[in-house]
Amino acid sequence: MKRVIRIQTSGGKVPPQAMQQLQGAGLNAQEVANIINDKVKPVASLGFQNLNIEVEYDDSTRRVIKVNVEYPPITDILLKVAGKDTPSHQAGKEIIGDLPLEKVAEVALIKMEELGSRTFKAALKQVVSTCRSIGLTVNGKDPKAVVKEIDQGVYDELISKYEKGPTSG
The missing domain is CATH 1.10.10.250 (Ribosomal protein L11/L12, C-terminal domain)
Known part of the structure; x- marks a missing residue:
């Protein structure tokens, strides 16, 4: 079953409470955080620090399907x-x-x-x-x-x- 976790980056990074949320879902939190950090780095370096992220994953396999970043306009x-x-x-x-x-x-x-x-x-x-x-x-x-x-x-x-x-x- 497909599930979604919504995260807001803080200071261009994944905050600790989001890491706990990812771990609680049975995902490799550090691996997901690395994917997110790579995706937000280009805009975080411009000063956009708080971005909304959606992590789609398969609940049965505990695998990430897609990481969507809501970039600024x-x-x-x-x-x-x-x-x-x-x-x-x-x-x-x-x-x-x-x-x-x-x-x-x-x-x-x-x-x-x-x-x-x-x-x-x-x-x-x-x-x-x-x-x-x-x-x-x-x-x-x-x-x-x-x-x-x-x-x-x-x-x-x-x-x-x-x-x-x-x-x-």
Whole structure:
């Protein structure tokens, strides 16, 4: 039988009471905590500390089926990366900041599963388009132009790097 445990991270980590809850369900709490910590690390490093997590597991086999992280909205993550508190009040006209495409790609990687994109390229285009709606430019350009450049293959090297998985450092 499938069961779900709901957890809220604290300080970007799994709190002790959640560890007890996982152990009480007969799961390897440290293994599950490691999975959760890996999934929340990208946004916890940006300052998002309290995230809601759902751990789906099979009650009969005591095996984890899936760990779902409820990430903050794309706009919140982009604003945090840009060091801004509020979006533009006149999207497309008022520019509040600029992000390198590499940073936008990191956000796309975090949100890719949630976006339902089949490819990293599609997820990246969605996140670049979101930049425009909150008043951010990408690589010093209007995000519309960057989406066209993505379609033209200008950033294929960057995209293939993220499709394989970003390297640390």
